[in-house]
Amino acid sequence: MAATSATADTAAPAPLLSMRGIRKSFAGIPAIADGTLEIAPGEVHALIGQNGAGKSSMIKVLNGAYRRDEGEILFAGQPVSFTSPHDAQLGGISTIFQEVNLVGYRSVAENICLGHEPKRWGMIDWKAANARAREVLARFEIDIDVTRPLRHYNIALQQMVAIARAVSFDARLVIMDEPTSSLDDNETEVLFRVINNLKASGVSVLYVSHHLDELFRICDSVTIMRDGRTIARHRMSEVTKLGLIAAMLGRDASELESAGLTGFSRAARAPGAEVVRTDGLGAGTRLKSADLAVREGEIVGLAGLLGSGRTEILRALFGLDAHERGSIHIAGGEINEADPRLAIAAGFALCPEDRKIDGIVPGLSVRENLTLALLPRLARRGVLPEGEERKLVESYIGRLGIKTADMDQPIRELSGGNQQKVLLARWMAMQPKLLMLDEPTRGIDVGAKHEIQTLIRQLADRGLAVLMVSSEFEELVEGGDRVIVVHEGRTVEELDGDGLSEDALLRAVAIEVPPAGEARA
Amino acid sequence: MSGTADQMVTKTDTALNTPKPPRRAGLLTRHGTLIAFAVLLVVNVVLTPNFLAMQTLYINLTQVATIAIVALGMTLVIASGGIDLSVGSVMALSGALAPLIFLSGFATAHPAIGLAAAFIVPVAVAALCGLFNGWLVSRYGVQPIVATLILFISGRGIAQVLTNGNLQTFSNPGFSFIATGRLLGLPVQAWLCLALAAGAWFLVRRTLFGRYLLAVGGNERAARLAGVPVRRVKLVVYSLCAALAGIAGLIVSAINSASDANQAGLLMELDAIAAAVVGGTLLTGGKAPVFNVIIGALIIQLVRYTLLANGVPDAVALIAKAGIIIAAVYLQQNRRD
Numbered sequence: 067m068a069a070t071s072a073t074a075d076t077a078a079p080a081p082l083l084s085m086r087g088i089r090k091s092f093a094g095i096p097a098i099a100d101g102t103l104e105i106a107p108g109e110v111h112a113l114i115g116q117n118g119a120g121k122s123s124m125i126k127v128l129n130g131a132y133r134r135d136e137g138e139i140l141f142a143g144q145p146v147s148f149t150s151p152h153d154a155q156l157g158g159i160s161t162i163f164q165e166v167n168l169v170g171y172r173s174v175a176e177n178i179c180l181g182h183e184p185k186r187w188g189m190i191d192w193k194a195a196n197a198r199a200r201e202v203l204a205r206f207e208i209d210i211d212v213t214r215p216l217r218h219y220n221i222a223l224q225q226m227v228a229i230a231r232a233v234s235f236d237a238r239l240v241i242m243d244e245p246t247s248s249l250d251d252n253e254t255e256v257l258f259r260v261i262n263n264l265k266a267s268g269v270s271v272l273y274v275s276h277h278l279d280e281l282f283r284i285c286d287s288v289t290i291m292r293d294g295r296t297i298a299r300h301r302m303s304e305v306t307k308l309g310l311i312a313a314m315l316g317r318d319a320s321e322l323e324s325a326g327l328t329g330f331s332r333a334a335r336a337p338g339a340e341v342v343r344t345d346g347l348g349a350g351t352r353l354k355s356a357d358l359a360v361r362e363g364e365i366v367g368l369a370g371l372l373g374s375g376r377t378e379i380l381r382a383l384f385g386l387d388a389h390e391r392g393s394i395h396i397a398g399g400e401i402n403e404a405d406p407r408l409a410i411a412a413g414f415a416l417c418p419e420d421r422k423i424d425g426i427v428p429g430l431s432v433r434e435n436l437t438l439a440l441l442p443r444l445a446r447r448g449v450l451p452e453g454e455e456r457k458l459v460e461s462y463i464g465r466l467g468i469k470t471a472d473m474d475q476p477i478r479e480l481s482g483g484n485q486q487k488v489l490l491a492r493w494m495a496m497q498p499k500l501l502m503l504d505e506p507t508r509g510i511d512v513g514a515k516h517e518i519q520t521l522i523r524q525l526a527d528r529g530l531a532v533l534m535v536s537s538e539f540e541e542l543v544e545g546g547d548r549v550i551v552v553h554e555g556r557t558v559e560e561l562d563g564d565g566l567s568e569d570a571l572l573r574a575v576a577i578e579v580p581p582a583g584e585a586r587a
Numbered sequence: 588m589s590g591t592a593d594q595m596v597t598k599t600d601t602a603l604n605t606p607k608p609p610r611r612a613g614l615l616t617r618h619g620t621l622i623a624f625a626v627l628l629v630v631n632v633v634l635t636p637n638f639l640a641m642q643t644l645y646i647n648l649t650q651v652a653t654i655a656i657v658a659l660g661m662t663l664v665i666a667s668g669g670i671d672l673s674v675g676s677v678m679a680l681s682g683a684l685a686p687l688i689f690l691s692g693f694a695t696a697h698p699a700i701g702l703a704a705a706f707i708v709p710v711a712v713a714a715l716c717g718l719f720n721g722w723l724v725s726r727y728g729v730q731p732i733v734a735t736l737i738l739f740i741s742g743r744g745i746a747q748v749l750t751n752g753n754l755q756t757f758s759n760p761g762f763s764f765i766a767t768g769r770l771l772g773l774p775v776q777a778w779l780c781l782a783l784a785a786g787a788w789f790l791v792r793r794t795l796f797g798r799y800l801l802a803v804g805g806n807e808r809a810a811r812l813a814g815v816p817v818r819r820v821k822l823v824v825y826s827l828c829a830a831l832a833g834i835a836g837l838i839v840s841a842i843n844s845a846s847d848a849n850q851a852g853l854l855m856e857l858d859a860i861a862a863a864v865v866g867g868t869l870l871t872g873g874k875a876p877v878f879n880v881i882i883g884a885l886i887i888q889l890v891r892y893t894l895l896a897n898g899v900p901d902a903v904a905l906i907a908k909a910g911i912i913i914a915a916v917y918l919q920q921n922r923r924d
Binding site for chain 2: 152300318406407410416423424426427428429430434438439441442445448450451452490506
């Protein structure tokens with residue numbers, strides 16, 4: 067048994083949830099080999115591990131989406147076996163999924179009451195429904211018009227509504243899977259306040275996230291899984307971030323410390339010639355005026371709040387939005403027309419923020435996704451030389467360590483980190499001059515994240531110019547040779563050398579934003 | 588190669604990383620179309636009198652060719668994430684144009700040129716109709732079902748105006764060869780259909796355009812970011828679909844030795860969509876199983892034939908067709924994860 071430390075610190079209160087000896091295999095391949103999870107009443111408990119460690123399988127076994135092969139689950143002291151997430155919800159365990167799965171076109175009240183509408187003479191009693199929705203939301207200090215369609219509100223609020231709905235089922239345990247992945251900093255603060263309110267009213271939360279910093283803010287304890295096994299349970303006060311990463315990776319903490327937390331390192335050589343320069347670049351309402359330059363061999367970070375115009379700079383450079391003001395200068399002249407094909411011809415490449423929406427073609431194979439941009443160069447009179455294509459794909463799969471059954475596997479079946487590697491390979495094959503990355507490691511597990519960061523550095527060291535948007539200051543500070551701060555659609559400040567630190571970045575980014583302490587409840 | 592051991596490891600890793608039910612769907616789901624076709628054949632051999640006669644094969648191939656040719660184009664359009672309702676009307680239009688051309692004064696003076704023009708011009712006009720559809724869809728972002736509805740309605744109207752709404756009968760052996768001629772004992776249009784299917788398969792599987800087509804249908808935004816000329820792909824695919832419908836229109840006129848703007852290609856769009864769906868085309872786009880669609884067309888044809896040959900009324904045959912589509916959709920639901 068690997069999970070020995072589990073018993074030591076949970077002796078005091080009877081746990082709300084206790085999962086022991088959980089096993090679950092798919093077609094003989096174990097997803098969970100030995101899973102243990104204990105959550106105390108009113109506790110916010112983190113579940114972490116690399117992709118494939120078995121976290122999501124544990125959640126699905128718990129809420130009845132999967133049937134377990136072995137093991138027992140005690141909830142509030144009673145053995146339980148839920149048959150579906152809905153069944154679990156009725157039993158007091160609600161799951162909030164990564165994507166808000168509510169009905170955008172219906173009102174907030176309808177969404178909250180969906181499936182258990184108050185009825186009167188066989189008709190839905192709208193007055194009662196609205197009142198109930200208001201009452202449920204009031205518990206989270208949210209005061210909005212519940213009769214408006216849900217999609218009228220931003221994603222953060224939609225997520226609050228989803229949580230409110232979950233709790234309105236008298237949940238005693240709420241499972242949150244990467245709840246902050248679509249939230250900006252302010253919205254995250256609101257979510258944390260909601261979690262604290264839940265906790266205060268005695269509800270437990272199971273919190274799954276790749277953002278380790280968040281865990282230290284709101285979690286009381288943590289369970290770490292690796293290769294389908296629970297390997298440790300700790301109180302958050304007992305562990306460090308480095309320790310958690312080391313435990314997830316199964317590596318030595320001191321070894322990680324010397325190498326840094328990310329896969330980045332400083333540039334190996336001085337930057338070369340300028341690859342691209344913008345003067346007062348503006349597009350639409352969100353990008354007002356951007357001045358920046360990127361040179362060969364350097365990684366330039368773009369920092370700013372969500373909606374500050376970071377992504378819009380990349381979009382304008384890549385010709386996805388027409389640039390209405392200012393200019394884009396490249397080695398041989400200017401780019402005046404907004405067309406991704408022109409940008410690609412100029413040697414630009416863009417890995418978008420949302421891989422699923424803008425990056426991969428889910429139904430196509432790894433091979434077809436990898437060569438998509440390169441096809442015109444591969445094709446001879448419009449015909450694709452399959453042998454040559456396969457050889458090329460094979461070499462990239464090997465070089466980047468892309469984990470796939472074979473190159474003809476549909477890309478949607480790969481993990482996020484491997485999908486991102488395929489997208490990077492798609493552009494590497496083009497041998498671009500400028501690689502633009504929008505949140506290159508978002509939602510990617512620690513191991514793959516490290517590999518991708520190392521790869522980006524290697525590419526830059528070989529002379530590629532990299533322009534990288536990231537919300538993770540760690541990534542910007544360790545990875546960026548320079549970081550440009552974007553605020554309300556303008557480039558406002560540039561940090562480099564000794565002036566580039568997480569503290570300095572935080573101060574520069576957070577202009578006019580209330581300090582974090584104030585936002586906390 | 589020492590790669591085998593590595594590959595084994597990688598395989599296990601992947602399975603661990605993405606724990607989900609095994610990828611391989613059941614035999615029925617994977618080869619559902621082919622199995623259904625085989626079952627139909629066996630049922631017919633037992634039930635239908637004289638089913639194994641050459642004549643039966645001949646009749647069925649003659650009738651299925653037009654559906655199959657139109658279904659090929661429909662499959663390409665559906666694979667791009669669209670749909671084309673105008674194919675039946677385009678058939679009527681091209682079918683009406685051909686006799687107008689070879690019956691004209693010029694063609695009677697120069698029969699060879701007239702005959703060639705009677706094949707080329709209607710198909711070119713059909714392709715232009717498709718270009719119009721593609722232009723509406725790609726330039727103005729009109730939803731395909733709405734954009735193609737325009738020619739669905741007006742295309743047949745134009746054909747009726749051209750012919751004054753009359754049946755044009757003719758006798759032109761050169762032209763009728765594409766529907767009544769034989770090659771190696773089989774109808775010419777069956778060979779034509781086979782050649783077109785092979786062409787479509789090559790297009791989808793082996794060419795730049797085919798890959799672009801699947802990418803656009805699979806995720807248009809991602810395709811655009813990867814530099815795929817999305818608009819051009821759509822223009823071409825609607826033109827191709829309409830050109831194929833144009834060819835089918837010529838065959839129908841040639842079979843009947845008459846062009847009938849009121850009846851030619853009527854409800855063909857539904858048959859073509861049904862064949863595509865039965866063949867396993869996803870209506871959401873990104874997939875173009877060309878040969879399965881041909882089997883799909885054969886199934887639809889064979890069911891109709893089976894019921895008619897066994898004395899079941901046509902109305903009931905329609906219900907049976909609906910049943911097949913439901914079964915196909917059911918299998919598709921299973922096929923997706």
